[in-house]
Amino acid sequence: MNDRYTVISADCHAGADLLDYKPYLEKRYHDEFDVWAATYVNPYEDLLADAADQNWNSERRLAELEQDGIVAEVIFPNTIPPFFPSGSLMAPAPTAEEFERRWAGLRAHNRWLADFCAAAPGRRAGVFQILLGDVEAAVKEIRRATEAGLKGGLMLPGTPPGSGLPELYSQAYDPIWAVCEELDVPVNHHAGSASPPLGDEPAARAVFMVETTWFSHRALWHLVFGGAFRRHPDLKLVLTEQGSGWIPGVLDMLDYYHGRLIAAATKASTAESKFGAGLAARMGKPPSEVWRDNCYVGASFMRPHEVPLRDRIGVDKIMWGSDYPHDEGTYPYTREGLRFAFPGVPREDLTAILGGNAARVYGFDLDLLDPVAAKVGPTVEEIAEPLPEPPEDATSPLFAKGASVRVW
Numbered sequence: 001m002n003d004r005y006t007v008i009s010a011d012c013h014a015g016a017d018l019l020d021y022k023p024y025l026e027k028r029y030h031d032e033f034d035v036w037a038a039t040y041v042n043p044y045e046d047l048l049a050d051a052a053d054q055n056w057n058s059e060r061r062l063a064e065l066e067q068d069g070i071v072a073e074v075i076f077p078n079t080i081p082p083f084f085p086s087g088s089l090m091a092p093a094p095t096a097e098e099f100e101r102r103w104a105g106l107r108a109h110n111r112w113l114a115d116f117c118a119a120a121p122g123r124r125a126g127v128f129q130i131l132l133g134d135v136e137a138a139v140k141e142i143r144r145a146t147e148a149g150l151k152g153g154l155m156l157p158g159t160p161p162g163s164g165l166p167e168l169y170s171q172a173y174d175p176i177w178a179v180c181e182e183l184d185v186p187v188n189h190h191a192g193s194a195s196p197p198l199g200d201e202p203a204a205r206a207v208f209m210v211e212t213t214w215f216s217h218r219a220l221w222h223l224v225f226g227g228a229f230r231r232h233p234d235l236k237l238v239l240t241e242q243g244s245g246w247i248p249g250v251l252d253m254l255d256y257y258h259g260r261l262i263a264a265a266t267k268a269s270t271a272e273s274k275f276g277a278g279l280a281a282r283m284g285k286p287p288s289e290v291w292r293d294n295c296y297v298g299a300s301f302m303r304p305h306e307v308p309l310r311d312r313i314g315v316d317k318i319m320w321g322s323d324y325p326h327d328e329g330t331y332p333y334t335r336e337g338l339r340f341a342f343p344g345v346p347r348e349d350l351t352a353i354l355g356g357n358a359a360r361v362y363g364f365d366l367d368l369l370d371p372v373a374a375k376v377g378p379t380v381e382e383i384a385e386p387l388p389e390p391p392e393d394a395t396s397p398l399f400a401k402g403a404s405v406r407v408w
Contacts, residue, residue, distance in 0.1 A: 002370060002373065002374050002377075003379055003380050003381070004373050004374055004376075004377035004378060004379050004380065005069075005350060005351060005354050005355065005373065005377050005378055005379075005380065005383065006071060006351075006354070006355040006356075006359075006366060006369050006370050006373035006377055007069050007070045007071060007320070007334070007354045007355050007373065007377055007378065008070070008071065008072040008073065008074070008319075008354070008355040008358040008359060008362075008364055008369070009065070009070050009072070009073045009074065009320070009321045009322040009323075009324060009358075010074045010238075010240065010298040010299070010300075010319035010320060010321040010357075010358045010361075010362075011074060011076065011190075011240050011241050011298045011300040011321025011322065011323050012065075012073040012074060012075050012076065012321070012322060012323065012324045012325075013055070013075065013076050013077065013078035013323070013324070013325065013326060014055045014056065014061070014075045014076075014077070014078055014079075014113070014116060015055050015056065015077050015078045015079025015080070015081070015087075015109065015112075015113075016055075016056050016079060016109070016112045016116075017052070017053070017055075017056055017079065018037060018040070018042070018079070018080055019037060020056065020112070021033075021081065021082050021105070021108045021109065021112060022034075022037075022082075024107075024108035024109070024111040024112045025082055025104060025105070025107075025108045026104060026107075026108075029082070029101065029104050032083075032101065033082050033083070036082070036083055037082075040080070042080060043086060044080075044086075044087070046325075046326075046327070047078075047079060047080070051325065054324070054325035055078050055079050055325065056079070056116070058116065058119045058120060061324075061325075062120055062123070064324070064325075064331065064332070065322075065324060065331075066372075066376040067332065067376075068322065068324070068330070068331050068332055068333075068334040068335070069334050069335055069338075069376060069377050069378040070322060070324075070334060071123065071355075071369045071372045071373045071376065071377060072122070072123045072124065072125070072355075072358075072364050072369055073123070073124055073125070073322075073324070074125045074127060074152045074188075074298070074319075074321070074358065074362055075113065075116075075117070075124055075125065075126045075127060075152060076089070076127050076152075076155060076188070076190055076240070077089060077109060077113075077127070077129060077155070078325075078326075081102075081105035081106055081108065081109045081129075082101070082104065082105035082108055082109075083098070083101040083102050083104065083105040084102060084105055088106065088109070088129055088193075089190060089192040089193050090192050090193065092160075092163070092197060093131075093132075093133070093157075093159075093160075093163040093164065093165060094131065094133070099131065099133055099134070102131065103131055103134070103137065106129040106130065106131065106141075107141065109129060110126075110128040110129060110141065110144075110145050110148070110150065111148070113126040113127075113128065113150060114126065114145070114148040114149055114150055117149065117150065117151075118149060122364065122365055122368045122369065123369075125150075125151040125152035125153075125362040125363070125364065126150040126151070126152045127150070127152035127153055127154070127155045127188055128141070128142075128145035128150045128152070128153075128154060128155065129154075129155050129157075130142065130154060130155070130157070130176075131157065132157055132159065132165050132166075132173065132176075133165065135172060135173060135175050135176060136175070138175075138176055139175050139176060139179050142154060142176070142179050142180065142183070142185060143179065143183070146183050146185055151362055151363050151364075152186070152188070152362060153180070153185045153186030153187060153188050153236075153238070153362070154176075154180060154185055154186070154187050154188060155188050155189075155190060155193075156168075156187050156188060156189045156219065157193050158189070158192075158193035158194025158195070158215065158216065158218075158219070159194065160193075160194050160195055160196040160197075160215060161196045162196055162197070163196075167222060168218070168219055168222035168223060168226065169222040169223065169225055169226025169228075170226065171226070171227075173228075174228075174231065174232075177223075177228050177231070177232045177235050178232060180232075180235060180236075181232040181233075181234045181235045184234070184236075185236075186236045186237075186238050186296075186361055186362065187235065187236060187237050187238065188238045188240055188298070189216060189219040189237065189238070189239055189240070190216070190240045190241055190298075191212055191213055191216040191240065191241045191242045192212060192216070192241075193216070194212075194215040194216050194218060194219065195208060195211065195212045195215045195216075196215070213242045213243055213246070213406070213408060214408040216239065216242045217239065217242060217246065217250065217408055219237070219239065220237065220239060220250070220254075220287075220291075220295065221250075221254055221287070223235075223237060224254065224283065224287045224290050225258075225279070225282075225283055225287075226282075226283075227282040227283045227284060229284065229285070229290045229293070229294050230282070230283060230284030230285070233293075233294075234294075235294055236294060236295075236296065236361065237294060237295045237296070238295070238296045238297070238298055238319070238361065239295070239296070239297050239298065240297070240298030240300065240321065241298060241300040241321065241323065242297070242298075243299075243303075243306065243406055244297045244299045244302060244306045244309070244313055244318060245303070245305060245306040245309055245405035245406060246405070246406050246407065246408045247291070247297060247309075247312075247313045248309055248312040248313060249407065250408065251287055251288045251291055252288075254286075254287035254288070255286050255287055255288050258279070258283070258286050258287055259286065260272070260276075261275055261276030261279050262276055262279055262280045263276075264276045265277050265278075265279060265280065291314070291317070292314065295317065296317050296318075296319060296357065296361055297313065297317055297318055297319065298319050298321050299318050299319060299320050299321060299353070300320075300321040300322070300323045300329070301321070301322065301323055301328070301329060301330050301337060301396050301397060301398040302318070302320055302341055302353075302398070303341060303397070303398055303400075303403055304340060304341045304398075304403075305403055305404055305405055306341075306405065307341055307342060307345060309405070310345075310349065310353070315349050315352055315353065316352060316357060317357070318352075318353045318357060319353070319357045319358040319361065320353050320354050320355075320358075322334055322337075323396075327395045327396075328395065328396055328397055329396055330396050330398060333390075333391050333394050333396070333399075334378075335378050335382065335383070336387050336390065336391055336394070337394075337396060337398045337399070338354070338378060338383045339382070339383055339385060339386060339387035340386075340387040340390060340398065340399060341398060342383060343383075343384065343385070343386035343387075344384075344386075347380055350383065355369070355373075
């Protein structure tokens with residue numbers, strides 16, 4: 001038996017350096033790209049620092065992840081795609097005037113990502129991007145990106161208040177759910193993209209920190225109550241970098257409302273019966289059953305207070321992530337982070353959480369990865385040893401003292 005864990009990070013980030021996207025753009029956009037790139041000012045300090053090439057330097061990335069005990073990764077975006085004002089995760093929905101160029105920018109990223117993943121066969125599952133403003137074009141890109149070998153699935157954008165987009169519960173998106181179900185493409189919803197703009201005042205940043213995960217969680221109850229999983233029973237939803245301790249309580253709440261509204265709908269005309277009308281036929285199973293059958297959590301830098309809830313969340317639903325190369329991630333202290341979060345957790349549980357679940361959801365080949373892990377993975381004995389004190393220069397919230405389970 002291998003005495004090391006095969007660790008797959010279900011949450012990492014990458015992207016091309018700005019000018020390196022040009023060869024991946026359709027040629028008709030090259031002149032516009034040159035004009036845009038010449039005046040664009042990157043707002044992110046980490047993308048201007050010496051470490052910025054962690055996002056696109058394939059050899060450096062492999063070496064650093066292996067040094068950290070990680071043998072494979074699911075790759076979300078991080079850098080600035082062509083014609084975007086910021087990273088695509090945080091960018092507001094495009095205006096009608098911006099839409100065509102932004103779409104071209106995302107397609108360029110998806111092409112670049114396919115090449116980046118191909119540079120490390122079997123080690124990277126790239127998450128491709130779409131825009132929701134053109135469902136037909138989104139379906140076409142889902143097919144193209146999947147055929148190009150991107151195994152990380154779709155990154156589902158948010159529909160924040162004021163975006164002008166239909167809410168995620170809308171059946172307007174059924175063609176997207178249908179093609180993802182047909183191709184066995186995971187639908188990933190990463191924290192950040194669903195929050196509305198809050199302005200530039202200091203309070204706005206604090207409010208964003210408090211609210212951003214809640215806005216991201218909305219994808220769960222929108223798709224559940226909207227009946228997406230009833231109509232597409234093999235659809236897979238992954239909620240990433242949104243914490244995990246909130247899940248049991250939210251599922252209890254959603255089950256409560258589901259049961260209460262369906263019961264009320266069968267009674268005489270009341271306020272609640274109006275809210276519940278048509279829900280049973282549209283939605284199907286209770287939310288907790290939908291979670292059990294269709295949903296997963298990308299548990300980035302899972303914290304010690306979340307780990308005891310693993311059985312209520314579902315051990316087979318949790319996919320640990322390092323969030324490399326972000327400073328809130330666990331690099332270069334992943335081994336210490338695992339010791340800090342998981343002491344006393346049975347080996348069987350950790351084997352699933354640290355890699356087995358991600359291998360199943362994203363199609364990683366463990367026969368390929370296990371021999372690499374046998375050389376670089378953290379040992380079972382090592383992770384079983386509790387970490388007395390976090391590293392002094394660690395920056396991940398994983399190591400924060402006094403943390404507790406969030407209500408969302």
